[in-house]
Amino acid sequence: MKEFMLAGVSSGVGKTTVTLGILKALANRGYQVQPYKVGPDYIDTAYHSRITKRASRNLDSFMIPDTLALAWSYYKWHQDADVAVVEGVMGLFDGLGTDKDCASSSDIAKKLGIPVILVIDGKATSTSAAAMVHGFSTFDPELTIAGVIVNRVASQNHYELIKGAIERYTDVEVLGYLPKNMDVDLPSRHLGLIPDVEMEDLDQKFDILGKLVEEHIELSRLLEHVEKATVRMQNPFATKNYAPLTLAYAMDDAFHFYYEDNFDLLRDLGVTLVPFSPLKDPQLPQADAYYFGGGFPEIYAKELMANVSFRQSVLEAHEKGYPIYAECGGLMYLGSSLEVDQVSYDMVGIFKGKSIMTPRLKRFGYCQATTQVDSLFGPKGTQVRGHEFHHSTFETQEEPVLALEKTRDGAVVASWTGGYQKKNTFASYLHVHFYQGESLLHHWLNYIQEAR
Incomplete structure (x- = not known):
């Protein structure tokens, strides 16, 4: 079983764009992909579902404080899938307050044993990106950072600078990038992204993103990093029949x-x-x-x-x-x-x-x-x-x-x-x-x- 979380170093680095591109590329390769979203989000999950043709699920350790119930909300849905892809929320360690283990993406990743692919913004940076990745990869030793993807890269040369710096100063492998591309920008309004039901050209944007991922991200290498043994568990909820309600x-x-x-x-x-x-x-x-x-x-x-x-x-x-x-x-x-x-x-x-x-x-x-x-x-x-x-x-x-x-x-x-x-x-x-x-x-x- 292959499973991983795409988590940003902060909000606004483009993790949703990267997630949608990877979901589309995996679907194009014929994988059955089960998507998830950390936190109480409805719009991102609808985008996931539209690409994968499987209902995306919310993973939320505040709303679901019981560890067994939280685990069931994850493991139940990808038993028949090839890949489980989780989109994080905000920055990797951002949650409720200053506790890195309170309702954060890292909290979910640790509780469920999910390897993390870190998404960073490549705009206007080069070697400094290595300091960022070093900090994130060493901040919590219990967390597995399995790779890095760089978003909004200006050119191939720009990417090589960032990749070279990260791999010189850290032990984390850089798995590819997405270039700046205005054609894939997703419009938003007061509650975030505009829902998929209101977007006429969304499938075309997904097609472009899928192609960009195939061209610029080492998808096969990424999947090698995130292979895990399949976990089976029992439904923790008591069975009761309320039919014919x-x-x-x-x-x-x-x-x-x-x-x-x-x-x-x-x-x-x-x-x-x-x-x-x-x-x-x-x-x-x-x-x-x-x-x-x-x-x-x-x-x-x-x-x-x-x-x-x-x-x-x-x-x-x-x-x-x-x-x-x-x-x-x-x-x-x-x-x-x-x-x-x-x-x-x-x-x-x-x-x-x-x-x-x-x-x-x-x-x-x-x-x-x-x-x-x-x-x-x-x-x-x-x-x-x-x-x-x-x-x-x-x-x-x-x-x-x-x-x-x-x-x-x-x-x-x-x-x-x-x-x-x-x-x-x-x-x-x-x-x-x-x-x-x-x-x-x-x-x-x-x-x-x-x-x-």
């Missing part, structure tokens, strides 16, 4: 931020999943409960408002007592209105309040919530790990039901309230991974059963 979930251009593992765990428990589109469908499908994930409702606010019959069907489902769970973009949709560039658009109206888009991130990062009332998460006092990332605020007089705090290096650095519950509808800005604890998901499914 049916959960319908929003899935279209406006709502598509979900952890694939959440869906698969639900299927493993016998839950039938049914997609629907708040943009296109006339009404909700028949189901026992409904799930609105995150996404970009602000980009499609006009279209969401125009689908009056669908919005009315959601409000009616709420009034009839159907359980509804919403995260981030879902909360924005279930409020009374959504304001974008000072234009207000009518939304569902379960929660009396308006979402207002803001120029800067209002919340960013991992946090822990404690329920202030009995809810679908569990009894009052239940703790939930999650992640917030949004460019909006929800202004409301509704009573919040979550107390949230962000800790860093053992100290609370921020605290706030959020999350709202009415009848059997719960919505908050919190993105939640179900692998964090079985009781959380089982309580939600039992909650749905009792409401039927």
